[in-house]
Amino acid sequence: MTQMIRVTYLIETPDDPQAVAARIAADQSTGTFTDLPGETPALRARHAARVESVTPLDDHALPAIPQAQGVTGPFYRASATIAYPLDSIGTDIAALMTVTLGGVFAMRGLSGIRVTGLDLPAAFACHPGPQFGIDGSRRLMGVPQGPMIASIIKPSLGLSPQDTAEVVRMLCDAGVDFIKDDEKMMSPAYSPLEDRVRAVMPVIRDHAERTGKTVMYAFGISAADPDLMMRNHDHVLRHGGNAAVININSVGHGGFSFLRKRSQLCLHAHRNGWDLLTRHQGLGYDFGPYQQIWRLLGVDQFQINGIGAKYWEPDDSFVQSFADVSRPIFSPADRPLPVVCSGQWGGQAFETRRRTGQSLDLMYLGGGGIHGHPNGPAAGIRAIRHAWRAAAAGLTIQQAAAEHPDFRAAYEKWGRP
Amino acid sequence: MTQMIRVTYLIETPDDPQAVAARIAADQSTGTFTDLPGETPALRARHAARVESVTPLDDHALPAIPQAQGVTGPFYRASATIAYPLDSIGTDIAALMTVTLGGVFAMRGLSGIRVTGLDLPAAFACHPGPQFGIDGSRRLMGVPQGPMIASIIKPSLGLSPQDTAEVVRMLCDAGVDFIKDDEKMMSPAYSPLEDRVRAVMPVIRDHAERTGKTVMYAFGISAADPDLMMRNHDHVLRHGGNAAVININSVGHGGFSFLRKRSQLCLHAHRNGWDLLTRHQGLGYDFGPYQQIWRLLGVDQFQINGIGAKYWEPDDSFVQSFADVSRPIFSPADRPLPVVCSGQWGGQAFETRRRTGQSLDLMYLGGGGIHGHPNGPAAGIRAIRHAWRAAAAGLTIQQAAAEHPDFRAAYEKWGRP
Numbered sequence: 001m002t003q004m005i006r007v008t009y010l011i012e013t014p015d016d017p018q019a020v021a022a023r024i025a026a027d028q029s030t031g032t033f034t035d036l037p038g039e040t041p042a043l044r045a046r047h048a049a050r051v052e053s054v055t056p057l058d059d060h061a062l063p064a065i066p067q068a069q070g071v072t073g074p075f076y077r078a079s080a081t082i083a084y085p086l087d088s089i090g091t092d093i094a095a096l097m098t099v100t101l102g103g104v105f106a107m108r109g110l111s112g113i114r115v116t117g118l119d120l121p122a123a124f125a126c127h128p129g130p131q132f133g134i135d136g137s138r139r140l141m142g143v144p145q146g147p148m149i150a151s152i153i154k155p156s157l158g159l160s161p162q163d164t165a166e167v168v169r170m171l172c173d174a175g176v177d178f179i180k181d182d183e184k185m186m187s188p189a190y191s192p193l194e195d196r197v198r199a200v201m202p203v204i205r206d207h208a209e210r211t212g213k214t215v216m217y218a219f220g221i222s223a224a225d226p227d228l229m230m231r232n233h234d235h236v237l238r239h240g241g242n243a244a245v246i247n248i249n250s251v252g253h254g255g256f257s258f259l260r261k262r263s264q265l266c267l268h269a270h271r272n273g274w275d276l277l278t279r280h281q282g283l284g285y286d287f288g289p290y291q292q293i294w295r296l297l298g299v300d301q302f303q304i305n306g307i308g309a310k311y312w313e314p315d316d317s318f319v320q321s322f323a324d325v326s327r328p329i330f331s332p333a334d335r336p337l338p339v340v341c342s343g344q345w346g347g348q349a350f351e352t353r354r355r356t357g358q359s360l361d362l363m364y365l366g367g368g369g370i371h372g373h374p375n376g377p378a379a380g381i382r383a384i385r386h387a388w389r390a391a392a393a394g395l396t397i398q399q400a401a402a403e404h405p406d407f408r409a410a411y412e413k414w415g416r417p
Numbered sequence: 418m419t420q421m422i423r424v425t426y427l428i429e430t431p432d433d434p435q436a437v438a439a440r441i442a443a444d445q446s447t448g449t450f451t452d453l454p455g456e457t458p459a460l461r462a463r464h465a466a467r468v469e470s471v472t473p474l475d476d477h478a479l480p481a482i483p484q485a486q487g488v489t490g491p492f493y494r495a496s497a498t499i500a501y502p503l504d505s506i507g508t509d510i511a512a513l514m515t516v517t518l519g520g521v522f523a524m525r526g527l528s529g530i531r532v533t534g535l536d537l538p539a540a541f542a543c544h545p546g547p548q549f550g551i552d553g554s555r556r557l558m559g560v561p562q563g564p565m566i567a568s569i570i571k572p573s574l575g576l577s578p579q580d581t582a583e584v585v586r587m588l589c590d591a592g593v594d595f596i597k598d599d600e601k602m603m604s605p606a607y608s609p610l611e612d613r614v615r616a617v618m619p620v621i622r623d624h625a626e627r628t629g630k631t632v633m634y635a636f637g638i639s640a641a642d643p644d645l646m647m648r649n650h651d652h653v654l655r656h657g658g659n660a661a662v663i664n665i666n667s668v669g670h671g672g673f674s675f676l677r678k679r680s681q682l683c684l685h686a687h688r689n690g691w692d693l694l695t696r697h698q699g700l701g702y703d704f705g706p707y708q709q710i711w712r713l714l715g716v717d718q719f720q721i722n723g724i725g726a727k728y729w730e731p732d733d734s735f736v737q738s739f740a741d742v743s744r745p746i747f748s749p750a751d752r753p754l755p756v757v758c759s760g761q762w763g764g765q766a767f768e769t770r771r772r773t774g775q776s777l778d779l780m781y782l783g784g785g786g787i788h789g790h791p792n793g794p795a796a797g798i799r800a801i802r803h804a805w806r807a808a809a810a811g812l813t814i815q816q817a818a819a820e821h822p823d824f825r826a827a828y829e830k831w832g833r834p
Contacts, residue, residue: 028601029574047575047607062479065697068731087606088574093641094667095603102667102689103601105696106728157446157505158464184445184520186512189504190464224510224670224714226643227678250511250519252669253641261644272519276701277693279522280482283700284693297641311523314485 004083006052007100007289008117012064012282014071015109017078018054024104025049025082047088052081064112064282075111091123093253093293101285112282118289120296122330127296129334132266134361137301137337140242140266141177141216147349147388148177149381150339150365156182161191161199168200171370172207172215174378175385178363180245181220183270193219193232201239218243218268218301222251226258237264243301248294249273260298268339269299279312287317288324295325295334301363302336307351310343315355322356338362345369345380346387346407347415350400353391360392374409383407421500423469424517424706425534429481429699431488432526434495435471441521442466442499466501481529481699492528508540510670510710518702529699535706537713539747544713546751549683551778554718554754557659557683558594558633564766564805565594566798567756567782573599578608578616585617588787589624589632591795592802595780597662598637600687610636610649618656635660635685635718639668643675654681665711666690677715685756686716696729704734705741712742712751718780719753724768727760732772739773755779762786762797763804763824764832767817770808777809791826800824 013020029048059074082100089095101115132140141148151171153164171179187193200217208214221232221244229251236244243266248256250273260267271294277284291302304321305313318340325338338359340352344366356362366384373380383406390400390407401411430437446465476491499517506512518532549557558565568588570581588596604610617634625631638649638661646668653661660683665673667690677684688711694701708719721738722730735757742755755776757769761783773779783801790797800823807817807824818828 066699090603090605092603092639092645094639094664094672095601095605097641097667098603098639098664098687098689099601102664105690105692106730108727108729110729184512184516186507186509186515188507188512222509222511222515224514224674225678226671226675228509229671247511247515247519250514251671252673254643254646254668254672254675255511255670257641258643258671258675261642270515272515273522275522280697280700282483283697310525312525312527313523 003086003121003123005086005089005096005100005121006081006083006117006119007115008079008081009104010057010077010112010114010116010282011080011110012060012075012077012112013110014067014073014075017056017076017080020107020109021051021054021078021080021082023109024080024107025051027107028084028099028103029088047085049082049084052083055079064280067111079116081117086121086123091126093127093257093297097253097293101289114281114283115285115289118292120292120329124296125330128260128298129296130298130300130336131260131263132300133333133335134337137266137363140214142213143177146360146392148337148363149384150178150180150363151176151370151377151381152180152182152365152367153185154182154367154371156184157188159191161195164191164196165199165203168203168217169207170377172203174381176215176381178216178218180218180268180365183220183245183247183272186220186222187232193221194235197236197239197241201241205240216243216266217241218245218266220245222247224251224255226255229255229259230262233259233263233265242266243268245270247272248299253293253297256294256297263298266300267298268301268303269294269336270303275312287321291321291324292329295329295336299336301339303339303341303365305342306340306344307348307355308343319355326359326361339365341365343369345410345414346384347397347411349384349387349391350397364388369410369414373406374413375406379406379409383410419502419504420538420540422503422506422513422517422538423498423500423534423536424532425496425498426521427474427494427529427531427533427699428497428527429477429492429494429529430527431480431484431490431492434473434493434497437524437526438468438471438495438497438499440526441497441524442468444524445501445516445520446505464502464505466499469498469500472496481697484528496533498534503538503540508543510544510674510714514670514710518706531698531700532702532706534703535709537709537746541713542747545677545715546713547715547717547753548677548680549717550750550752551754554683554780557631559630560594563777563809565754565780566801567595567597567780568593568787568794568798569597569599569782569784570602571599571784571788573601574605576608578612581608581613582616582620585620585634586624587794589620591798593632593798595633595635597635597685597782600637600662600664600689603637603639604649610638611652614653614656614658618658622657633660633683634658635662635683637662639664641668641672643672646672646676647679650676650680650682659683660685662687664689665716670710670714673711673714680715683717684715685718685720686711686753687720692729704738708738708741709746712746712753716753718756720756720758720782722759723757723761724765724772725760736772743776743778756782758782760786762827762831763801764814764828766801766804766808767814781805786827786831790823791830792823796823796826800827
């Protein structure tokens with residue numbers, strides 16, 4: 001008996017969800033619009049996807065995807081789980097995407113469809129998964145416990161390599177564990193990656209020699225051409241770097257897979273473009289299935305926004321994402337380090353801790369919340385470290401602000417209700 | 418003065434579209450939530466994206482993306498063109514995606530956003546583009562003029578390599594120009610690509626020796642691992658094959674780019690998963706910008722559905738897609754061969770021709786419409802060839818059906834109003 005790949009879809013349709021689920025299962029295994037002589041019952045039995053369950057949900061009066069005139073509600077919704085035989089697909093991620101997560105969005109008669117669950121059989125443990133993950137990240141940064149405090153080069157665009165190196169020096173002196181290029185910073189004419197690496201790494205090394213602390217710097221090495229991305233990787237490595245920011249959707253599964261096989265850097269994933277795949281709740285993917293794919297491919301650190309993010313994402317969605325990345329797929333080693341980010345200044349430590357199972361296995365990344373601190377970036381970092389210590393000790397945000405002048409200044413700038 | 422990358426967005430917002438456009442331009446170049454000391458006016462002037470125009474469109478009472486309670490309409494809509502300095506981004510496709518097509522979907526205050534236009538400066542002509550395109554496809558298939566008539570292996574899944582070879586023999590005898598694996602067929606346990614190539618290619622060669630006609634067979638070589646995809650490519654090439662089906666979204670920009678640099682095969686693109694990016698008219702991408710990216714990366718043949726497709730896509734959208742892929746980006750050589758497909762049986766030749774500028778530079782791909790023909794696949798292909806001859810000669814579908822028994826049989830099965 002073959003293992004099964006189980007995919008759960010939120011189906012919305014003006015028709016019968018049960019019939020639609022059956023059509024998805026048929027279309028994703030036999031796939032044409034008319035009866036065929038060669039499609040025997042035996043062949044179907046061996047290779048057909050099967051509907052395992054269809055659980056009705058509440059109807060919607062309005063469709064997720066606006067419909068042609070004349071198509072009226074109610075729009076029935078259901079959660080349907082379909083099982084695909086592993087033997088018909090294999091463990092390749094491109095095959096998995098194509099069969100279970102690609103063609104389904106093309107089906108007629110749907111007014112909405114979203115992939116909400118992905119249950120992969122043990123055969124998928126063949127993928128490399130994270131090379132560093134949580135433990136490796138801690139080891140490279142020399143932070144055995146507690147959150148890793150991180151910042152980002154600001155302004156995001158426009159700084160020369162030398163200006164970037166100055167910001168790095170300032171952040172190192174201020175006491176960060178990790179610094180990254182903005183995800184939009186790869187290798188533009190005014191700051192070619194090669195030159196940026198040459199300018200930044202001496203600062204990192206110098207700081208390590210003076211203090212014993214090696215700050216992790218993640219360079220933006222993304223490139224659509226995997227050969228170029230590997231040259232970027234090698235350049236970072238040659239100059240003593242240990243991390244890279246990868247725009248996972250922009251390089252795609254192939255680019256990331258190519259890199260991971262050869263990588264000696266800790267791979268920090270930025271998921272820009274993901275919002276298109278998830279922001280409409282009746283369409284696309286939940287983060288759960290999406291992050292499974294990228295973890296199997298080898299993401300070490302995964303940006304997942306945070307409480308009170310500057311983006312559209314609601315807090316509940318972040319909390320769910322944190323739980324998603326913290327849950328082993330096949331083993332605890334396949335968990336990436338959650339990177340809590342976007343609009344963070346420390347004040348969110350309290351609610352983050354409360355809502356993420358008290359975990360301190362996280363990177364806490366501040367951009368404007370550090371660079372824009374009224375007393376300067378060093379104060380911004382001190383404020384964040386204090387906030388996490390206070391949160392871990394069970395203090396309230398007000399108690400923490402009363403105790404520490406830098407955090408109080410941040411609280412007064414960004415935290416007042 | 419640097420060249421500019423111009424991107425046009427359909428913006429929908431309960432706020433002021435002009436202000437939202439300005440925020441997109443700012444966020445995609447400086448990108449934080451608070452004022453920063455290093456972000457000088459000079460830096461902004463050099464690197465900031467600029468809003469070039471904001472053209473109001475009609476308001477919508479309902480948002481494209483359902484909003485939190487309390488956010489009420491009207492939802493203002495506008496078409497906004499933003500110019501990004503090339504020097505701030507470069508010509509890398511991953512950088513282009515990240516800066517102009519990625520982060521924008523994350524912005525707060527939008528109730529919808531769709532990329533509707535992409536105007537790339539000449540520097541982007543550095544990308545390889547199609548290796549074969551229209552002319553190369555014609556040359557490899559030996560079809561100097563008129564549509565290339567194509568079919569697909571059916572059933573899509575479940576056939577052994579030997580069974581597949583039998584279907585290939587039958588289709589070759591029936592007179593097709595091109596055959597392809599179903600996009601869901603890559604290398605499953607019951608039909609490993611290696612064995613399928615070994616079984617199919619002798620049939621192609623034997624047919625070529627007997628008739629002088631080399632049928633193009635596109636093997637499903639997609640794999641998330643580019644090294645494996647190249648091994649697949651090499652295996653096809655070694656056995657005399659000249660084409661491959663690539664699931665472009667499943668392998669991603671990096672995988673495709675890696676393949677194109679080394680490829681000696683004609684690359685037939687299947688865009689499964691694209692529907693998620695485009696099906697909701699208020700979200701995602703138009704096909705126009707999307708196909709530009711993939712053409713620059715090197716797609717030779719592009720599946721774009723057809724009139725009366727079995728999928729959700731309306732005919733108008735297909736007609737627009739045909740126009741999109743037929744318009745040169747930088748030169749006529751960067752046009753891929755349009756592959757008209759999905760639910761095609763020949764009857765659509767008349768409207769296809771009428772609505773696509775009378776072009777015969779296309780591949781016409783029938784699956785069920787050939788395999789499911791009442792008199793068998795050879796009759797299915799004869800019916801389609803007759804339909805195209807009749808359409809080109811200006812006959813009506815009824816006249817064509819009256820003239821030719823095989824096309825009449827198809828018309829009676831699928832074409833009756």
